[in-house]
Amino acid sequence: xxxxxxxxxxxxxxxxxxxxxxxxxxxxxxxxxxxxxxxxxxxxxxxxxxxxxxxxxxxxxxxxxxxxxxxxxxxxxxxxxxxxxxxxxxxxxxxxxxxxxxxxxxxxxxxxxxxxxxxxxxxxxxxxxxxxxxxxxxxxxxxxxxxxxxxxxxxxxxxxxxxxxxxxxxxxxxxxxxxxxxxxxxxxxxxxxxxxxxxxxxxxxxxxxxxxxxxxxxxxxxxxxxxxxxxxx
Ligand SMILES: NC(=O)c1ccc[n+]([C@@H]2O[C@H](COP(=O)([O-])OP(=O)(O)OC[C@H]3O[C@@H](n4cnc5c(N)ncnc54)[C@H](OP(=O)(O)O)[C@@H]3O)[C@@H](O)[C@H]2O)c1
Numbered sequence: 387x388x389x390x391x392x393x394x395x396x397x398x399x400x401x402x403x404x405x406x407x408x409x410x411x412x413x414x415x416x417x418x419x420x421x422x423x424x425x426x427x428x429x430x431x432x433x434x435x436x437x438x439x440x441x442x443x444x445x446x447x448x449x450x451x452x453x454x455x456x457x458x459x460x461x462x463x464x465x466x467x468x469x470x471x472x473x474x475x476x477x478x479x480x481x482x483x484x485x486x487x488x489x490x491x492x493x494x495x496x497x498x499x500x501x502x503x504x505x506x507x508x509x510x511x512x513x514x515x516x517x518x519x520x521x522x523x524x525x526x527x528x529x530x531x532x533x534x535x536x537x538x539x540x541x542x543x544x545x546x547x548x549x550x551x552x553x554x555x556x557x558x559x560x561x562x563x564x565x566x567x568x569x570x571x572x573x574x575x576x577x578x579x580x581x582x583x584x585x586x587x588x589x590x591x592x593x594x595x596x597x598x599x600x601x602x603x604x605x606x607x608x609x610x611x612x613x614x615x616x617x618x619x
Contacts, residue, residue: 387468388412388413389406389412389469389470390468392415392499393417393472393473393474394426396417396426396572397574398567398572400426401589402472402591402595403415404433404592406596406599408433411467413430413438414459414464415440415441416455416473417444423441424441426441427440427441442458452498452502460510466510467518468519469517470522473495476574478533479533479535480535488536492539496537496540496541511560512558520598520599521565522544523541523548525613526538544564559603564608565594566612567610568613569584569586569614569618570590570612584616586614
């Protein structure tokens with residue numbers, strides 16, 4: 387079985403790659419920075435020598451690169467069993483006064499990336515008559531909060547994409563799951579001063595995705611909402 391993960395050099399993406407590789411899945415992944423991506427690829431190859439781990443750098447904030455990533459996967463002639471649209475970034479701010487261009491950037495990285503990657507691969511997934519697409523939304527897709535701004539707007543939009551895709555894919559036997567995590571400790575939290583024990587671990591998210599991917603073909607987990615035990619920060 388094969389899993390395709392965007393933004394897998396660190397954070398949730400890397401934890402998801404580890405979880406699936408540990409269970410015998412081949413992993414195909416991307417992120418922007420070549421050095422960290424190849425470091426992660428090499429680490430995973432060492433840890434899980436019996437599976438295939440392939441990686442190639444792409445900046446999914448660009449439409450042509452998002453499509454190129456999809457085309458690279460298609461060129462490998464593998465089944466696309468699970469696709470995780472995880473790549474994303476967070477710029478804190480408020481919609482009313484954040485710098486010009488932040489919304490465009492957040493929409494490109496957090497929404498268009500998933501939209502174009504999925505559209506490039508979808509005909510192949512439909513042909514297979516099976517497959518599972520996960521979209522990494524956020525609690526910020528469900529509610530507004532201080533400093534959410536363009537990030538929250540882009541994650542609401544990603545949830546909209548995910549809900550539409552879920553409806554569209556029903557007749558084809560393709561599952562679509564939206565994941566809505568609250569705060570979980572990754573590099574995006576490094577230097578924030580937040581106690582890692584106050585929020586979730588990135589492995590918590592990987593465990594839930596793996597469980598959702600293992601259900602019978604008749605069952606689809608539509609939404610996964612996860613929060614720290616003590617609630618949002
Ligand atoms: N951590 C949380 O608390 C939390 C909560 C809710 C939702 N999320 C969402 O979960 C996802 C992963 O977050 P994370 O905390 O794991 O972040 P992270 O540790 O910063 O990792 C993000 C990954 O995405 C890659 N990436 C970023 N921009 C990219 C681009 N334009 N093209 C290709 N790859 C790109 C990064 O590598 P490069 O920088 O080298 O490209 C990295 O591999 C994001 O969508 C985020 O919004 C996170």
